[in-house]
Amino acid sequence: MEGTFGRVVEWWDRERREHVAIKIVRSIRKYRTAAKIEIDVLNQLAENDRDGSKHCLQIKRWFDYRNHICIVCEKLGPSLYNFLKRNKYSPFPVDLVQEFGRQLLKSVACMHDLHFIHTDLKPENILLVSPEYVKFPSCKRNSHDETQFRCLPKTIARKLIDFGSTAFENQDHSSIVSTRHYRAPEIILVAPRQNILGEVHG
Numbered sequence: 001m002e003g004t005f006g007r008v009v010e011w012w013d014r015e016r017r018e019h020v021a022i023k024i025v026r027s028i029r030k031y032r033t034a035a036k037i038e039i040d041v042l043n044q045l046a047e048n049d050r051d052g053s054k055h056c057l058q059i060k061r062w063f064d065y066r067n068h069i070c071i072v073c074e075k076l077g078p079s080l081y082n083f084l085k086r087n088k089y090s091p092f093p094v095d096l097v098q099e100f101g102r103q104l105l106k107s108v109a110c111m112h113d114l115h116f117i118h119t120d121l122k123p124e125n126i127l128l129v130s131p132e133y134v135k136f137p138s139c140k141r142n143s144h145d146e147t148q149f150r151c152l153p154k155t156i157a158r159k160l161i162d163f164g165s166t167a168f169e170n171q172d173h174s175s176i177v178s179t180r181h182y183r184a185p186e187i188i189l190v191a192p193r194q195n196i197l198g199e200v201h202g
Contacts, residue, residue, distance in 0.1 A: 005031050005164060006068070010075060019075045020060060027067035034164035035069040041163040042071070044114055054110035055103045057127075057161045076159055077131035081123035083153065090138065090150040099156050100126070107160040115169040120162060122182045129157040 001008045006026040013020050025035040042059035049056055060072045078086075080100070092100070104126065111118055118125075132154035165178070178184070 005034065011072075013072075021073050021075045023071040023073065025069040025071070031164075032067075032069055035071065037166055038162075038164040039069075039071060041111075041116060041166045042073075044116075045110065045163075048114060049110060053106070055107045055157070055159050056110060057159050057163075076161070077128035077153075079124045080126045080128070080158070083128060083133075083151075084123065087151050092152070096152070096156060100158060103156075103158055104160065111166075112169070116163075117167045117169055118160070118163065119165045119167050120178050120182075121160075122179050124179075125160065125162040127159050127161055128153050128155070129159060130155045 006024045008021055008023050011020050011022050012018075023035075025031050039059065039062050042057065045054070045056045046059055048054070049058075052058060057076070058074045060074065062069065062071045064070070077083075084090075084092075091097075104121075108118065108121070130153070133151040134154055135149045135151055138148040138150045
């Protein structure tokens with residue numbers, strides 16, 4: 001997976017005998033700064049979520065290679081956005097949406113307890129723990145009257161990722177944060193300070 005910050009690759013850790021995800025950050029100052037913020041946030045979240053019950057990404061370690069900060073984390077499944085896209089945007093059942101919402105609120109509450117604001121909550125930054133899914137026949141049929149299927153995650157567990165834009169509660173900011181499509185009203189209106197309400201409205 002590639003983005004403006006760099007790329008994420010899957011890697012086999014021969015020493016620990018496990019698959020991991022490595023976020024390789026571009027060797028540009030602003031991205032390195034964001035990566036250091038992300039590492040600090042991930043470490044603090046790990047200290048306050050040792051059993052993983054807050055549903056935040058778990059950092060394993062990090063290193064600097066040829067001016068590229070590399071963050072080693074647990075390997076997860078697809079994002080909610082990608083899962084929906086591959087499923088032709090077929091909606092999740094209500095009970096599944098409720099459970100995703102409950103887990104997300106736990107993640108956000110954990111961050112707010114530490115006076116952190118994620119600032120970039122969106123389906124692309126919510127990952128399913130497992131890529132496995134099950135197929136169900138859909139009540140819809142296509143133009144050839146064939147049965148259509150929809151997919152549902154095999155496990156409902158998900159995790160919040162991408163803490164590179166994290167802000168401290170009430171810190172001053174001079175630029176607009178968060179992805180445009182998901183911005184809260186106070187961010188659009190250029191509110192002078194970040195606060196937790198932006199996470200709710202977004």
